[in-house]
Amino acid sequence: MAFDSAPSSRCKPNCSICPAGSRCFTGGVSMEALNQWNDAVQTHMPVFPGNGALFSAGDVAENLYLVRAGCIKTYTVDQDGNERIRGFHLPGDLVGLDALARDRHPCGAAAVEPSQVCVIPRARVAALATKSPILLQRLLQRTSHELSAALSLSGDYTAEQRVAAFVLSMASRLGGASDRVRLPMTRRDIGNYLRLATETVCRVITRLEHQGVLESRDKTLTVRDHARLTELAEPVGLSSISSDWAIAA
Amino acid sequence: MAFDSAPSSRCKPNCSICPAGSRCFTGGVSMEALNQWNDAVQTHMPVFPGNGALFSAGDVAENLYLVRAGCIKTYTVDQDGNERIRGFHLPGDLVGLDALARDRHPCGAAAVEPSQVCVIPRARVAALATKSPILLQRLLQRTSHELSAALSLSGDYTAEQRVAAFVLSMASRLGGASDRVRLPMTRRDIGNYLRLATETVCRVITRLEHQGVLESRDKTLTVRDHARLTELAEPVGLSSISSDWAIAA
C-alpha cells in the first residue's frame, strides 16, 4: 500500500533490456505488441522485504505489477492473523491478475528478497486487452496458469511429492539450465505455500539429501537425481504447468 | 469427445428464457451484450452421466460450455488412473475456461446428473472478448473466481471445515432461499473434490447430523444450524467466493 501511492523510483523501463528477458509475460510477442505494452508500463520500482507490502488485501487495485527481478509473494491473512501464501512470483510473472475483474486486491503482496517490479495502471491494462488480442490472450493464459498451479497444489499429496514438485517448478521457472536452484524464501514460507509445517519441509529436504536426490546448502539446492525427483513430483503436475509459458503462441 | 463433434440436439437457445436465469454468466449485462453473447451460442445439448465425457483431457478445445441445467464435473486423470475432480459446475457456470488460452483441454468434463449445456465456439468467444469489455471482464472474473475457489481448497483444513464449506458453497450457488441443498454427486465425488476419503465424508456428515447441524436424507441435506455451519466453514472462505457473482458489476 505504501508503494502503491508513492513509488520510490520513477524511471521508465525499456522492455528490450529487461533482466526478465524472454521469461517475461511479453516474451515472443510482436514488436508492435511489445511497444504497446511498453507504453503502458508507467515505471518500475524497487520492493524490499520487511518494508511494508507492495499492496494489501482489500486495497483498491490501481496497478498491475510485473516482476523484473527478485521474488514477490502474494498471500491472504485470515481473521486469526494466519498468513496463507498463494504464490511466489518470479521475474517475468504478473502480480495482481486476480484483481483484474474486481475493484480491490483479494490478497496482499510483498517482497521475499530485494526485488524490482514494473507498474502498469489497471486502466491501461484493460484498454490494452481490447486493443491487442495477443496480450489479452497472454493475460488469460497467465490467469489460467495460476489456476492450474493452484489446482495442482490442492491435491492430497505427500510432503515429499509437494516439495519435489516445488523444487522442480522453481527450477523450471527460474529458467537456469544448471542443477542448482536458489530458493529465496524461508522454509516457513515454503511450508506455508505447500501447506506443510516448517519442520516437515526441513525433514523432507534432509531425507531427500540422505537419499542422494538433493543437496542443500544455505538457500541453494542442487539436484543430484533429477529422474527420481521428477518421479516424485509427477503426480502433482506442477512442473509441467510453468514450463510451457514460452512455448505457447 | 463424443459430444464435441456430434451434438444430439441443435436447437438455438434463447438467453432470456434460460433456466439458469440470473445465475448465468451473463446475468446483469446490458441487453446489447446479452444479444452479442446469445448470437455466439451455437446450440444447446443434453449431457448424461455414464454416456461418455463432454470432452476429455487433451482434446482440442473447440468450444466453451455453459451449464443450463444439471451439474458438470471437470477432472483430470493421472497416469495411475486416479480421477481428481477439479470442480463442479452448476447452472450458469462456464466449463472450459482453463482452455481459453490453450489449444487443448487440460481436464475432462462429464455430467454428474442429466444435464444441459450451451455450446459456444471458441473462436466466437475470443472475438466477443475483444468486442465486449463487459463480457471480457466476466470471463476474467469467472476465471479468477475459479482460481480463488481452488486456492481456498488448497488450504490445510479439517474434514469438517471442508464439508461445511462445500455444503454452504453449493447452497449459495444453487441460489435457493431454502435450507435444503440437493447434492447431485456421489459421496465419492465429494470426497475426491475435497481431497477426503469417501468414508471421511460420510463420517463428517453423520457427526454434523448428530450435532444437530445438518439433516441428511438421500442426496438432500437440510441445514439446521446455519450459524454453526458458517462458523465451521468460515476459515475456508469458499462460500464468500461463489456468492458475489451476481453483485459485481
Place this chain on the structure above:
DNA sequence: CGGTTCCTTGAGAGAACTCAACGTCGGTGG
C-alpha cells in the same frame, strides 16, 4: 555480545486414511 530469526532434529499426539464388513437400492436376467 545479547537478541532475534531461521534451520534443524527429536518425541509424542491426533486426524485422516486404509482395510474390512454390512445394508440398501436399482438394474438384469433366469
Place this chain on the structure above:
DNA sequence: CCACCGACGTTGAGTTCTCTCAAGGAACCG
C-alpha cells in the same frame, strides 16, 4: 417374480502421516 450383481452409503478398527511441542545450533544485526 425373485435371485444376483454392482454401485453407493455407512460404520468400525487399526495404521500412518503430518502436526505440535520442545530444544539446540547457526546466521545475522543492532
